[in-house]
Amino acid sequence: MELAACGLAKRFRRNTGDANFLEAVHPVDLTMHSGEMMVLTGRSGSGKTTLLTMLAGLLPPSDGTAALDGKDLYSLSDAGLSRMRARHFAVIPQGASAVTSMTVMENILFPASLAGKDPPVRQAETLMERLGILKLRNVWPGELSGGELRRMSIVRALAAGPDFVFADEPTADLDDGNTALTLGILKETALEGSAVFVVTHDREAAAYADVLLRMDAGKLYKI
């Protein structure tokens, strides 16, 4: 499978003094292929997360298209796009992303139930074991630390074996050991056939990238 961005751009309304909008992402052409890990770095506010959310079908672009196997995501109805996200995409967002009324394990298995797949219990347990949160399976998210929450959202994204993984600062709350482990797991996921897109400030991530990108003031550069 491939996800191709063509002239993908985003402007936000904002009074910046010299203009009434902010050009958050200048037109981008980019293709994500199965089995490939892309790592995007750049300074804060450079447009990395905006690009990621547009590719993940979460933020309609101002211009351009993002097409999955030739089908533009944003030409779909909301129900169609949601179904596509549930079946093919997984997102590891910045910050808190747990659904607080579900236990850790319920959070992890929930995307599969949305996609109409069997609950991937074994895969989930294996990943939880590797990330050291297996014993927290029945704990409520409110009782977890920031690092544990981050690892929970990583397992939730990867357990059902998505075709595309979008990870926004996946190692932000993690120590060095868990950072390396997480990046390693994301790389394995790519090697198993998924396309992985990682936005990070972490210099270590470059070592895991098949394609390394940098963003600066909304413009994308291939390194």
Next chain:
Amino acid sequence: MTPRKLPMRNILRHPGRTASLTVLVAFLALSLFSGSVIVMSLMSGLRSLENRLGADLIVVPATSRGKIDPEKIYLQGTTGYYYMSASKLDEVRAMEGVVQASGQVFLASLRADCCSMPIQVIGFDPATDFTIRPWIGERMKTDLGKMEVAAGSRVNAGVNETIRIYGQPCLVAARLDESGTGLDTAVYCTMETMAELLSAAREMNHELKIDGDPAGVVSAIYVKTHPGEADRLAGEIRQTRSPKVTVIQTRTVTSDVERSLGGVSHTIAVLIICVWLLDLVLLTAAFLLLGGERRREFAVLRSLGMSRRDLAYLALKEAALISFFGGMNGIFLGLLILLPFSGLIEQALGLPYLRPGWPTMLALCAASLAAVCAAGPGAALLSARKLSRADIGTIMREGT
């Protein structure tokens, strides 16, 4: 965990949020259910009063007005006694335009064994009566015998129990259906029994102000007239002398009650509307505030693959469940207030009050519940729309 089970889980996992919304919805249900029951009870009471009065005119001695207001006997069960010669009954009966006329004799007991307060005893003539016999006939096939009484629904005496009135043992042969009027606090007997009771009262030095034979008096004459004759006959009877009488037109009593009832119903309706408007505004504001707090949670659910429709369904189902729980609580609270305290409500309103039967009460419960189950999600619509249409990309970029 499946999307279908998520609304209930959200409700159970956030007890504070759920409780505050439930209380608001419970107020909606309580006001609607209680107000409806009170208005319906007043309407049933009025209908019952019309049925129980049964006559077009009631003739009482003119002096009775000074002693006691006869209307209060019917509306509030106030005890009273006053007498005039039974010859007045023959005089009225002979008038043109009278279809039926029957006398009743009133006696207020000092202290019956059955009651902690004086009760009204009403004697009637089974041969001519057309107001009390049909009522008693709903409960017993035969006529009352000597020293037998039929007890109103609020008299504390069961069937086959003996109560003492002025020392005379009287067998309770029947308990009458509730009428919601002052007539429920009286006991009823034949003229034969009443004569015994009047004699006993006189022997116990109860000042009756009866000259001569107690069997030769009546307290009130109930008159059924030909259609359209009531006004003329009332005027004609008022002009008769020895004794001078007061004529009560039952239409006037019921229309007075109807007017008061209209006022009370109007007030209750206005109160219900005010409570609903205020509560709906509060409920809408509460859902909107909570929606603001839940933006991130809903954005995460969207990122996991839930559609706008799924999110709207989630928010509205939560509101519907909360409305159901709140509605049940409000109705239960209404029943807790209305059932034991209906006597107090009647006293406070001073109007006939007859609670509807259980089938009607159940229908009112169901209707009130349905109304709040529609109102709750209605109040959540705006919040659900905002949450489901929120720009998830922007919320996700906020990060926290």
